[in-house]
Amino acid sequence: MKSKSRIAILLALALALLVAAPAPSSLAMGQKNKDKGSEPAPGPDEAKKQLTKLMREIQFDLEGGSSRSFLQRINQSKFDDYPHFEDTVERLMREDSIRLNLRVAFTAPPTAEGLAQVAADADMELAKKDSMAAPQRRKQQITFDFEWTNRGWQINNISPRAFFNP
Numbered sequence: 639m640k641s642k643s644r645i646a647i648l649l650a651l652a653l654a655l656l657v658a659a660p661a662p663s664s665l666a667m668g669q670k671n672k673d674k675g676s677e678p679a680p681g682p683d684e685a686k687k688q689l690t691k692l693m694r695e696i697q698f699d700l701e702g703g704s705s706r707s708f709l710q711r712i713n714q715s716k717f718d719d720y721p722h723f724e725d726t727v728e729r730l731m732r733e734d735s736i737r738l739n740l741r742v743a744f745t746a747p748p749t750a751e752g753l754a755q756v757a758a759d760a761d762m763e764l765a766k767k768d769s770m771a772a773p774q775r776r777k778q779q780i781t782f783d784f785e786w787t788n789r790g791w792q793i794n795n796i797s798p799r800a801f802f803n804p
Contacts, residue, residue: 752786
């Protein structure tokens with residue numbers, strides 16, 4: 639009998655703490671509003687380091703078949719015809735195993751508005767997951783347009799997009 643009353647007391651205390659604590663979403667919204675636009679784009683040297691690191695992460699996302707992680711790096715509201723590109727990337731990763739090498743060829747320093755560009759030499763090998771056919775190879779220079787946001791660097795455009803066709 640004592641153990642049931644102890645459990646009831648512990649549950650009541652836990653519930654009281656939950657009710658008294660501020661909601662995480664309200665904390666996050668307050669932080670988001672405070673930070674929005676408050677942090678300027680990094681300087682040219684730091685931006686180049688960040689963008690080079692981001693290109694490696696994009697390579698890992700694509701090789702790992704993580705369409706969600708790759709697509710989260712894109713600013714959907716500024717990326718022209720995002721739904722079509724999203725479908726293309728998801729289909730590519732569903733149908734193919736990808737080996738990718740992205741070598742940064744050129745990084746344009748960020749503008750005063752926080753826009754930057756990276757050109758990467760891309761070598762991709764696609765192997766159909768349901769076939770024993772020889773892998774398909776693609777080699778092309780791809781340009782990524784980035785914008786500095788309150789979430790860090792976001793992709794605004796990729797060209798040519800056909801590189802990611804399944």
